[in-house]
Amino acid sequence: MSLMLLILTHENGDFDAIASQLGAYKLYPHGIPLLPRRVNRNVQQFLTLYWDALPYTRPQDWQKRRVDEVLLVDTQALASVRGLTRKPQVLVIDHHVGQLDRGEQAGWTYQVEAVGATTTLLVERLQASGLALTTEEATLLLLGIYEDTGSLTYDTTTGRDALAAAWLLDQGAQLPVVRRFLNIPLTAVQRELYDRLQTAANWQRIHGQNIVVAAAAAPDDFDDEISSVVHRLRDALTPAGLFALVQLGKDVQLVARSNHDTVDVAQVARALGGGGHSRAAAAMIVGRPLAVVVAELNSLLPQAVEPMVRVIQIMSFGVQTLEPTATVAEAAVLMQRSGHEGYPVVDPQTRQVVGLLTRRGVDRAVSHDLGRFPVTRVMKKGAVTVRPSDSIERVQQLMLDEGWGQIPVVADGGPDNAAGYPIGVVTRTDLLSFLFQPPRDAAEPDVKRLLRDALAPPLWGMVLAVSAAAAELDMPLYFVGGLVRDLLLGHAPTDLDMVVEGDAIALVKKLQARFGGELHTHRRFGTGKWFVTADIWQQVVAVFTPQAEGWTAVSGRPLPDSIDFVTARSEFYKEPTALPQVERGSIKLDLHRRDFTINTLAVRLDGAHLGELLDFYGGRKDLQQGLVRVLHSLSFIDDPTRILRAARYEQRLKFVIEPRTAELLADGLPMLDRVTGDRIRHELELALRERSPADVMARLWAMGVLPHIHPALRWEAATAVAFARVPILLADPVWRAALPDDTPVFLYFALWLLPLPPAEQTVVMSRLRVRKATRDDVAAVVRLLDVVSGLSAAARRSQVAFVLRPFPPRVLLTARIAVTDAAAVGWLEWYVREGRRVETAVSGDDLRQIGLKPGPQFAVILDRLLAARLDGEVCDEAGERALLAAILPDLAPDG
Secondary structure, eight states: OOEEEEEEESSSOHHHHHHHHHHHHHOOOEEEEEEEEEHHHHHHHHHHHHHHOOBEEEEEEEOOOOOOEEEEOSSSSOOOOTTEEEEEEEEESOOGGGGGGGGOOOOOOEEEOOSSHHHHHHHHHHHHHHHOOOHHHHHHHHHHHHHHHHTTTSSSOOOHHHHHHHHHHHTTTTTTHHHHHSSSOOHHHHHHHHHHHHOOOOOEEEEEEEEEEEEEEOTTTSOOOOHHHHHHHHHOOOOOEEEEEEEEEEEEEEEEEESSTTHHHHHHHHTTTOOTTTTEEEEETOOOOOOHHHHHHHHHHHHHHHOBGGGGGGGGEOOBBTTTBBBHHHHHHHHHHOOEEEEEEEEETTEEEEEEHHHHHEEEHHHTTTTSBBBBGGGGGGGGBBOOTHHHHHHHHHHHHOOOOOOOOOSSSTTTTTTOEEEEEEHHHHHHHHHTTOOOOOOOHHHHHHHHHHOOOHHHHHHHHHHHHHHHHTOOOEEEEEEHHHHTTTTOOOOOOEEEOOHHHHHHHHHHHHOOOEEEETTTTTTEEHHHHEHHHHHHHHHHOOOGGOOOOETTTOOEEEEEEOOOOEESSSTTTSSEEEEEOOOOHHHHTTGGGGGGGGOOOSSSGGGGEOOOEEEEEEHHHEEEESSTTTHHHHHHTHHHHHHHHHHTTOOOOHHHHHHHHHGGGGGGGGHHHHHHHHHHHHHSSSSHHHHHHHHHHTTTOOHHHTTTTTHHHHHHHHHHHHHHHTTTTHHHHHHHHHHHHHHHHHHHTTOHHHHHHHHHHHTTTTTTHHHHHHHHHHHHHHHTTTTTSSOOOHHHHHHHSSSSSHHHHHHHHHOOOHHHHHHHHHHHTGGHHHHHHHHHHHHHHTTTOOOOHHHHHHHHHHHHHHHHHHOSSSHHHHHHHHHHGGSSSTO
């Protein structure tokens, strides 16, 4: 006998519940979608109109039959149904993720996912199955999604909801019908309940949020839904959270709605025996007086409302101010340098804010030739300030009321209305970034754990040691930029350079006082270098990571012997392509001066803040999407060397330059001509140090960068082939032992220039201000290639050795990589492996002992003996001395 499947949902069914039943029936056509005893009035009107086109069974028409399987949709509570077996098989499809916190029923199967509507989960399965829908079915399913997502506007809405809705529209869902049934007018009895609840509305301020609790008895003849009433009340009052309690006989119905992420109405509903999600929830409290329920609900509210976001969480510390006597022209220069949109004007006597000078005001004054006037003539007057403990709602209201786009932040304390000297500023951009930031990724990285796991134990111990010192000084401390980027990409840091928001020198002196060591500080730039000896490492390990005792190296390298501490800085460019001028600033300004968003990430390290990730400019999103993106449209104009860096990061990380960034890069190419050769050469050397330098150079060529450095520069396929040989030969221990440390960069550089005529090589190296030693060796490579091209396989070894002897090893290796002729390759290999090691047994001292006078003839004699050795004429000292005796008579008399 086949098992009977019943498709159930919750009481007081809304469109999401009833539409989910329809979706489940389409997937399980042998099931019976049994309507709840009560449905919302707009749902009932829809069902009445379209009943014949829908598959539902009314509760009164249910004939008791044995039910072995139940499919629950939009709920996780199984209601009592006649015929239900004691332990049926139950499948739950729901979007109320929070309800799982109360535990799962043993033996039940759950599909609970965080989407805006349960209907979405069913529609996705319908779409995947290829099932077709009628117009009525598609419309009802769309009503289910739209009602629970506020027509795709609630914060709980996901992209999946939008995609499901789009598919339903393609299936024929009718938007006019959707609009009609989502906006049903209140009935007379609902309007009476609405008036009672509105009259009873009690406003409360909880954690900075406006909450309304409205409690009233329902009219005597009330037999309608409450949710529509609460929706209208919420729209009229617009609180952050609304909790409506309605006395229905001996029971109390709770219907709650939230307008803000910080208010989780489901938490209150669950505590009262109900459920729902963070924005909409309900509960039926049975047999308890209304006043008792109101008291219990009020006690639960602080748990359901998160503390408000305060100014300190979004402000920038440190602020530049102007005195009232400053001129408009002086202010214009400051704004051009810093890019700031406004400056607080502070009276130096009272140290209080007296106004705000905006860029717009300055620009208008300058255009009217008012540059010589004091800023008080054009500033917005007033003492508009906030404190770090104020809510962002207060900031928003002040900006609205006063028209100030930047609000100075003064320290907490003192009289409520007294303004002090600004310690920071909160801008309109700060506020917008917070209000409209995308939802936090559920997979937010545990950066503290990442650091602990990625750093070798002694390095982690040093982080803890510096963290503790910074916390004692109440000084924010950060890892920034590439270190954080690489950490999130899974690469282990080996250096511990840190940025301090405050006085880096004070911090490094505190570390020296505790652990010892030498310091090098630069007061002007606020930097300090702490030299860390083995004894200091031992102290740090003993206190903070005793399990690391005995560690002496990180990734095969010794522990760092110094740590750099830098004060957070801001910078400005006086003119395009010039080096920036630097001033002290906040961590936010310090990150804003960096080149690409993926390098603007920071991790706070001090005290309890250890592991907090700062991402002001969307760096983590670009990191996840593999994009190289500049921070602003003038980035490549301010510093065109960023063009070369963009290619380097793109190829190293296997990322893609973001399309708008690529446009800005192309626009900035002509600016490369104005950059000094030293700076461009430095960037090229960094590119040649990459793991795959050929990829970087090919990308620079493809983007049109190389001709803008010099018209003669290019990239050829043959050069890429030569580049590929470099690491192979550098891995050869014989070649490696003969070469200096900087050889790889020279090899790549010389091979790159090799296809150019010698005259163009000279001009390019002059443009790049190449060092004399490098210029000489590049020219030597050209001469050497001419030499080896003339060596035949039959040449004498002595001839080969003497022509190769003048060239340094890195020149020899460059030629070895560049040539393909077998004879030339053979001679170069023979010379480096054997020929250059051959020496004579007879020395200059021996020649003096037999009475020869030192002079040019010494070289002639020794070379003759060496040639005999190389060519096999002699093989030992006796043979050399015999040869020497034979050639002595041929020497000149003065020899």
